[in-house]
Amino acid sequence: MRSALRAAVGGAALGAVILAAPTPVHADGEYLRITPSTVQPGFPVEIEGYCGDNVNPATVMSDAFGTVTIAPTPDQRTGKFLHRGTATVPTDKPPEDYPVAMTCASQQSASTTLHVVNPNVPPRGPHTGGGYLANKPLSTNGFTLAGVGALALGSLLLFVKRRKQRS
């Protein structure tokens, strides 16, 4: 199940187009993006950074997952040198907003925030009902009323016809 979710995150990060992710952009266009930007402890995130076409490795640091050094590779679509990597948030990481900072080889930098949430999975569903509607087997649903009315009328007609036939 977990590996399927990891695959889903990876697929979504590569395949889905994000319309307006909150990514601060700097002078040379350097940026840092973490996907997903909100995650549970124990799950991986994708890192994407841009150091203005610098071909040397950059370091990405956060209290959420430690330090990752990423060498850039040219992006297939644009040809720009992007730093792409992954990191995993440990299962015991307390839920909080964690700053993430990237330092480029050229001393440029970019930063963003990773929101770690929801470490506990509820063991059962919420108790969202008091039983009022459960005591009403037939509601005042328009369809049901019309249908019952038609059934009654039809049965009455047949009954009247039978009586007339007999007498």
Added chain:
Amino acid sequence: MKTVLAACLLLFGMFTVGVGLGKQNGFPLFKQSAKAPPGEFPVLDPSPPKRIRIPSIGVDATVHAVGTERDGSISVPAPRLRNEAGWYRHGPSPGEYGPAILVGHVDTKDKPAIFHRLRELEPGAKIEIARRDRKVAVFEVNSVEQFNKERLPAAKVYQDFSRPALRLITCGGNWVGGATGYADNIIVFASLVSSRPA
């Protein structure tokens, strides 16, 4: 002539009662069963939800934050707030990556409540959440499903962080009573499709 009319009325009656009971009990007579989430979507910064609007089932209500019960399940609004929804404050807010969870009562012991028509939602229906930062997150329903409360598919409900999404949860199924109440939860799965200023 009268026989034909009676037969027509009986057939019409049987069909219409069927549709009526089906609508009431959530049988998907004329529904499409699911709609795929979008390929493109925005991602929003965290911000608590303030209001929920679901035009197709007449919901327009306040949202307040809720936490966790002692048994680990998500807390629910107090009975006097039966027409408000509760946002699970320990999960993502609507618009962030991950499933933002809103719970609401289907009824109290003597009145219908905010989500009493939730099971009538169709895939493709829109749900709007107004947030404290004045942005409105617009979600589209993917599916409406029913599970036994003790056997919710945890990964699908709580742990899918592949896109910004929404889970609306209420009760349904048979009334068991006691500490359990209703046996099942009705869960609406929806995905973020767009956002706009309020």
